[in-house]
Amino acid sequence: MSGPSTYVPKNAAARWLEQRLPILGFAHDSFVAYPTPKNLNYWWTFGAILSFMLVAQIVTGVVLAMHYTANTNLAFNSVEHIMRDVNWGWMIRYLHANGASMFFLAVYIHIARGLYYGSYKAPREVLWILGVVIFLLMMATAFMGYVLPWGQMSFWGATVITNLFSAIPLVGDAITTWLWGGYSVDNPTLNRFFSLHYLLPFMIAAVVGLHVWALHVVGQNNPAGVDIKDVAKDSVPFTPHATMKDALGISVFLMLFAWFAFFVPNYLGHSDNYIEANPLVTPPHIVPEWYFLPFYAILRAIPSKLGGVIFMFGSIAVLFVLPWLDTSRVRSATYRPLYKIFFWLFILCVICLGWLGSQPPEGGAVLAARILTAYYFIHFLVIMPLLGLFETTKPVPASIADAVLAKQAGQAGAAH
Amino acid sequence: MSNVATTTTMPNSAHPEPTRRDMLYLATGAVAAVGAGALAWPFIAQMNPDASTLALSSTEVDIGAIPEGQIVTIKWRGKPVFIRHRTKKEIEEAVNVDVAKLPDPQPDSARVKKPEWLVVIGVCTHLGCIPLGHQGPYDGWFCPCHGSAYDTSGRIRQGPAPRNLVVPDYAFLTPTKIKVG
Numbered sequence: 001m002s003g004p005s006t007y008v009p010k011n012a013a014a015r016w017l018e019q020r021l022p023i024l025g026f027a028h029d030s031f032v033a034y035p036t037p038k039n040l041n042y043w044w045t046f047g048a049i050l051s052f053m054l055v056a057q058i059v060t061g062v063v064l065a066m067h068y069t070a071n072t073n074l075a076f077n078s079v080e081h082i083m084r085d086v087n088w089g090w091m092i093r094y095l096h097a098n099g100a101s102m103f104f105l106a107v108y109i110h111i112a113r114g115l116y117y118g119s120y121k122a123p124r125e126v127l128w129i130l131g132v133v134i135f136l137l138m139m140a141t142a143f144m145g146y147v148l149p150w151g152q153m154s155f156w157g158a159t160v161i162t163n164l165f166s167a168i169p170l171v172g173d174a175i176t177t178w179l180w181g182g183y184s185v186d187n188p189t190l191n192r193f194f195s196l197h198y199l200l201p202f203m204i205a206a207v208v209g210l211h212v213w214a215l216h217v218v219g220q221n222n223p224a225g226v227d228i229k230d231v232a233k234d235s236v237p238f239t240p241h242a243t244m245k246d247a248l249g250i251s252v253f254l255m256l257f258a259w260f261a262f263f264v265p266n267y268l269g270h271s272d273n274y275i276e277a278n279p280l281v282t283p284p285h286i287v288p289e290w291y292f293l294p295f296y297a298i299l300r301a302i303p304s305k306l307g308g309v310i311f312m313f314g315s316i317a318v319l320f321v322l323p324w325l326d327t328s329r330v331r332s333a334t335y336r337p338l339y340k341i342f343f344w345l346f347i348l349c350v351i352c353l354g355w356l357g358s359q360p361p362e363g364g365a366v367l368a369a370r371i372l373t374a375y376y377f378i379h380f381l382v383i384m385p386l387l388g389l390f391e392t393t394k395p396v397p398a399s400i401a402d403a404v405l406a407k408q409a410g411q412a413g414a415a416h
Numbered sequence: 417m418s419n420v421a422t423t424t425t426m427p428n429s430a431h432p433e434p435t436r437r438d439m440l441y442l443a444t445g446a447v448a449a450v451g452a453g454a455l456a457w458p459f460i461a462q463m464n465p466d467a468s469t470l471a472l473s474s475t476e477v478d479i480g481a482i483p484e485g486q487i488v489t490i491k492w493r494g495k496p497v498f499i500r501h502r503t504k505k506e507i508e509e510a511v512n513v514d515v516a517k518l519p520d521p522q523p524d525s526a527r528v529k530k531p532e533w534l535v536v537i538g539v540c541t542h543l544g545c546i547p548l549g550h551q552g553p554y555d556g557w558f559c560p561c562h563g564s565a566y567d568t569s570g571r572i573r574q575g576p577a578p579r580n581l582v583v584p585d586y587a588f589l590t591p592t593k594i595k596v597g
Binding site: 156159160163177178179180181182183184185186188192279280281282284285286305360361362 | 460463464465466469473489491493494495496543544545546560561562563576578
């Protein structure tokens with residue numbers, strides 16, 4: 001954060017470097033001495049879990065790129081080559097493919113935690129907006145990565161998603177042709193997707209740098225939603241407290257990751273992607289990866305092509321203005337009894353949308369998707385602004401220390 | 417202390433006269449903007465279809481060997497194109513339709529160059545699936561994805577698709593040879 005560094009170099013070499021580039025002091029202030037609220041729970045370990053997953057995806061991805069061939073005639077076979085011939089190739093590919101799912105699982109929990117505890121509210125608006133930018137970059141990266149194995153779902157998923165741009169009036173077809181580099185998804189498309197799939201993770205890393213920077217300027221939110229007032233009473237140093245907690249969080253998360261990667265590596269994928277792409281045969285039912293299903297349901301719920309595209313992008317764009325849509329002065333849902341209910345209704349709405357996105361768009365599923373799409377937007381555009389005006393909130397503790405003491409007193413009372 | 421100097425050199429300090437230096441700044445900035453735009457152009461244009469893709473943008477097909485009643489699928493610009501040699505019954509079905517009642521009204525005559533030959537792009541106008549020929553309630557095409565049914569003129573008759581199957585640019589080079597694109 002601000003102020004002079006408390007870092008004291010321990011040897012002559014460190015002192016020499018510190019006078020020329022204060023990187024050791026910067027790291028010490030950011031990840032050792034940095035004051036973290038002492039009431040953080042395990043939902044706050046997902047930032048570290050996500051950082052770990054980004055590094056894991058980059059490491060496995062760089063290795064896969066050494067064996068993969070981005071050409072429509074060779075791509076599918078090069079992936080099979082990785083699976084069968086390359087030393088440990090099967091493991092690295094399964095880690096990368098399931099790693100994408102784990103990355104999204106973690107980011108959804110991370111976003112939900114932000115929504116529950118009001119982490120997007122002043123002064124954390126820029127921190128939140130950078131997070132939404134990272135989320136969009138992740139979606140673009142994941143989409144292009146899924147195209148690379150050049151299976152049937154790769155090809156037809158790419159066709160459906162790039163066709164969304166053709167809904168733009170006047171210039172839509174020209175933009176789609178430009179994205180494809182041809183008149184359909186073909187070799188030029190595959191080549192550029194590979195190039196961009198390699199580039200975007202490093203752009204994500206850069207925005208993560210800004211995200212962490214913004215976090216360290218305004219300080220972490222916490223379950224009580226009140227800021228650190230007295231560093232000695234309200235906070236603990238990042239190391240060892242947050243470091244150890246994050247390490248445990250990552251370890252437990254890795255168990256889930258390993259279970260998917262080693263025991264059910266194809267559970268989250270679609271079996272049609274083990275059929276090579278065929279531009280003349282459409283799979284009977286095109287579905288995206290699970291982490292895009294709620295947005296796919298919104299796309300299909302709107303009975304107009306352009307309208308569907310607008311609502312789908314709008315469902316993420318609305319997150320950018322959330323800090324100004326929420327009018328409540330209380331951050332944490334702990335002290336907002338009504339918001340707590342609406343938060344869980346919203347989570348339920350998104351999960352149901354995800355399930356509907358996996359179903360064929362017929363009969364009752366279409367109606368249900370329309371109702372839930374309406375509710376998704378009502379949550380942000382109507383409920384959030386009004387709730388802040390009408391909700392009677394519980395008293396907010398004066399400080400983090402008070403919140404911790406009140407909780408301990410409550411637990412002691414319950415025990416006796 | 418600088419008041420005197422200001423009033424002597426700048427009679428109207430709220431709206432200072434543009435100087436030669438301002439002009440130079442503007443001109444330099446304009447040249448730099450044009451230069452940046454000129455440099456950006458190739459980097460954007462390189463993503464458009466290249467010469468080898470454009471070279472394949474038309475395809476010639478010998479249709480002499482297609483018997484009446486058969487549909488042949490060819491690949492054009494990476495997409496399937498259906499060439500259908502229609503029977504008399506199929507032509508009648510396509511012509512004898514109240515055009516005004518169709519979801520995407522278009523007479524059969526506007527969709528063919530010769531009544532016995534129908535040429536359409538084989539991509540469902542709903543979400544891009546490939547419809548199956550000689551199937552569905554209208555004897556034309558049926559899309560297995562979401563149930564859109566097309567007639568023997570490739571027009572949408574029922575289901576979620578908004579438009580008729582697209583007729584590509586094509587021309588008869590000889591009575592038995594067409595050029596698509």
